[in-house]
Amino acid sequence: MPVKVCAVTIDQAVCKQCGICVAFCPKDVLVADKEGQVEVAYLEECSGCLMCELLCPELAINVDIAE
């Protein structure tokens, strides 16, 4: 059953811009700008797999899924 993802939030004060979340998101929801700052560009594509949340070494990403 497809899940409904309400928000992907990135704690920018904590993010070290290592690029892991951008590289491993299977739906390319996250995009890094020229400076490496990560933005949630295509939230509607997010499947809620939590790959980014679980791979972030700084625990900077939260994926909110509607129950």
Next chain:
Amino acid sequence: MAKVAIKKTSEIRAEYYRPNSFPTIWCPGCGIGNVVASMVRAIDTVGLKHDDTVVVTGIGCSGIIYNYLNFDAYHGIHGRAIPVAVGLKLANPRLNVIVPMGDGDSSAIGGNHLIHAARRNIDITAIVVNNSTYGNTGGQFSPLTPTGSITTTSPFGNIENSFDLCELAKGAGATYVARGATYYSRQMIDLIANGIRHKGFSLIEVISQCPVQYGRRNKLPTAVDLLKWQKENTVSVTRAKTMSPEELKGKFIIGELVNIEAPDQEYTARYERLIEKARSGGKS
């Protein structure tokens, strides 16, 4: 294996990490953050109480892990995290003792302690963050650095063979041995949780990434490159059974490697029986 219920990161951060822990001291993309997060999620899955849990660390990048966590902790001396953990467990067997260490800490200077803790089969959970290098001191090679790797102390390639730490622990008598990788975070949580639940010595080796000291000297300059390398160079236990030794060369087998259930053979249980025997005049 039961599927792990994933708790929200914000809840994990609030419950298990000390305030102002983030950003951590580790370099961008460092895998230690992944291992700590998985360890904490495993502790949460098993449902350990804060008051009954102790984290013991050694020296090196992974030695700082204790600093961020809301548990009582002991920051030991280099390689001696396991002796401290063994002492804690013997003095108070009720405690859950978790020992995250680096590859140098656990296999080089503390290698002897590791094999003897495994031999005694004492109920502590050792987690080895294997990032293939001594990151904290400038990227020297460790006993787990793959042969041929470029490091600051092997500029023309490491000529030494590396340890298979899991086989070593198995041979020494550990009753739970597993290997995970930071890329496979859900599996890593499962493996650590099973290691904590296991009554006896548990060793979980985690293949981790060090982009700054190891990766950039070995044509894998970013954390993303190293995680892709993990994907290509790890095989599951089930798949490994169908592969020939030639095919398995240079690959890391991940999953549960040893799991022997024998709670009465655990060291503190044996020690309790010895105390009872001594109290009854050596008769029972």
